[in-house]
Amino acid sequence: MINIAILGYGTVGSGVYEVIGTNADSIKRKAGKQIVVKKILDLRDFDDHPQKELFTKNYDEILSDNEIEIVVETIGGLEPAYRFTKSALLAGKSVVTSNKELVAAHGTELLGIAREQNVNYLFEASVGGGIPIIRPLNGCLAANEITEIFGILNGTTNYILTKMIKDGISFETALAQAQEKGYAERNPAADVEGHDACRKICILASLAFGKAVDSSVIHTEGITNITLDDVKAAEALGYVIKLIGYTKSEEDKVICRVSPMLVPNDNPLSGVEDVFNAIMVRGNQVGDVMFYGRGAGKLPTASAVVADVIDIVKGSDNKNFIWESSDKDYIDDYKKAEIAMFVRASGTDEASVKALFGDKTVVLNKTELCFITPADTEENLVKKLSMLDGEVITTIRVMQD
Numbered sequence: 001m002i003n004i005a006i007l008g009y010g011t012v013g014s015g016v017y018e019v020i021g022t023n024a025d026s027i028k029r030k031a032g033k034q035i036v037v038k039k040i041l042d043l044r045d046f047d048d049h050p051q052k053e054l055f056t057k058n059y060d061e062i063l064s065d066n067e068i069e070i071v072v073e074t075i076g077g078l079e080p081a082y083r084f085t086k087s088a089l090l091a092g093k094s095v096v097t098s099n100k101e102l103v104a105a106h107g108t109e110l111l112g113i114a115r116e117q118n119v120n121y122l123f124e125a126s127v128g129g130g131i132p133i134i135r136p137l138n139g140c141l142a143a144n145e146i147t148e149i150f151g152i153l154n155g156t157t158n159y160i161l162t163k164m165i166k167d168g169i170s171f172e173t174a175l176a177q178a179q180e181k182g183y184a185e186r187n188p189a190a191d192v193e194g195h196d197a198c199r200k201i202c203i204l205a206s207l208a209f210g211k212a213v214d215s216s217v218i219h220t221e222g223i224t225n226i227t228l229d230d231v232k233a234a235e236a237l238g239y240v241i242k243l244i245g246y247t248k249s250e251e252d253k254v255i256c257r258v259s260p261m262l263v264p265n266d267n268p269l270s271g272v273e274d275v276f277n278a279i280m281v282r283g284n285q286v287g288d289v290m291f292y293g294r295g296a297g298k299l300p301t302a303s304a305v306v307a308d309v310i311d312i313v314k315g316s317d318n319k320n321f322i323w324e325s326s327d328k329d330y331i332d333d334y335k336k337a338e339i340a341m342f343v344r345a346s347g348t349d350e351a352s353v354k355a356l357f358g359d360k361t362v363v364l365n366k367t368e369l370c371f372i373t374p375a376d377t378e379e380n381l382v383k384k385l386s387m388l389d390g391e392v393i394t395t396i397r398v399m400q401d
């Protein structure tokens with residue numbers, strides 16, 4: 001029997017309790033031991049809970065309990081999650097988390113402490129909710145050098161964009177629905193402004209390329225400026241708008257960014273709807289591999305947390321889940337990456353656009369001029385756009401093959 005504690009009985013924490021109860025027999029068979037929730041930390045009262053005696057408001061009761069070997073941190077945010085995680089690792093307990101904010105901000109240090117203490121710090125649920133991605137990156141794909149990772153990493157924004165595209169409902173209504181379904185962060189600004197997706201692509205980049213990618217310096221745009229007019233223009237042209245996290249390793253540097261992108265209808269990412277996430281990993285031997293599933297929600301995310309717990313109980317060796325710290329020069333300027341740009345502009349004409357961007361520019365709509373530039377570095381495209389007559393209404397990056 002292995003005793004665990006759950007820190008934070010919110011959406012994911014209560015899901016962990018539920019998954020362990022519902023699938024107790026099959027979990028015992030796979031882990032080789034019964035997993036028992038011995039304590040739950042939460043500041044709120046749960047007097048109606050069938051096991052209300054498990055609840056405590058005092059973290060020291062968990063920290064000092066030598067029978068608790070694994071701590072599940074589902075509090076979210078930086079504090080007190082950071083303090084609790086660090087002290088648990090230092091006390092020789094393994095920690096499993098879904099907290100991408102903490103992993104992105106302090107993963108280098110916490111993984112280092114776990115390694116020194118010969119315990120685990122696992123975070124499968126921090127990226128892609130229920131989708132296996134962290135372990136496949138370090139396991140099944142380990143023989144590859146990963147060159148690029150990109151995809152839809154936030155369920156809330158994908159849900160909102162899908163509802164805007166399919167049902168024509170407003171941004172606000174769709175966000176309220178995502179909150180009701182338990183997809184959104186406590187502060188949904190982290191979802192809609194792209195910070196949640198940024199933390200996730202930084203965790204993947206750190207793990208895949210072996211050096212920390214600091215989310216606080218990554219160029220991040222959310223979906224708050226995307227209008228129904230943008231969505232309709234994209235649709236008319238054979239594209240859908242998705243929030244895409246992107247990273248690429250080149251020589252000793254990494255490019256990373258989060259932004260809305262036009263995804264062509266024939267690209268598999270275009271069909272990823274609602275709360276689903278999809279992550280494309282490009283390896284130098286395997287080519288492209290796509291991971292797809294529910295990227296948020298109570299039970300999908302909790303199932304990934306519990307899988308990490310099972311892995312620890314089984315005694316799997318997870319010491320390769322680690323990355324080194326990096327210096328500032330490691331992150332390259334995203335504007336040096338080649339990209340095509342979708343532009344909506346007024347007060348200009350096709351001849352002016354072609355004079356600046358060349359004859360290969362596709363001019364898609366001449367009433368309100370919409371065009372897709374040929375691929376060039378983003379800094380060149382921005383310079384050229386500043387020379388265009390008239391007003392640029394929107395620019396959105398375009399995903400290419």
Ligand code: HSE
Pocket residue numbers: 126128129153154155156157183184185191196295296297
């Ligand atoms: N708020 C996150 C999302 C939850 O919508 O994807 C899962 O990380």
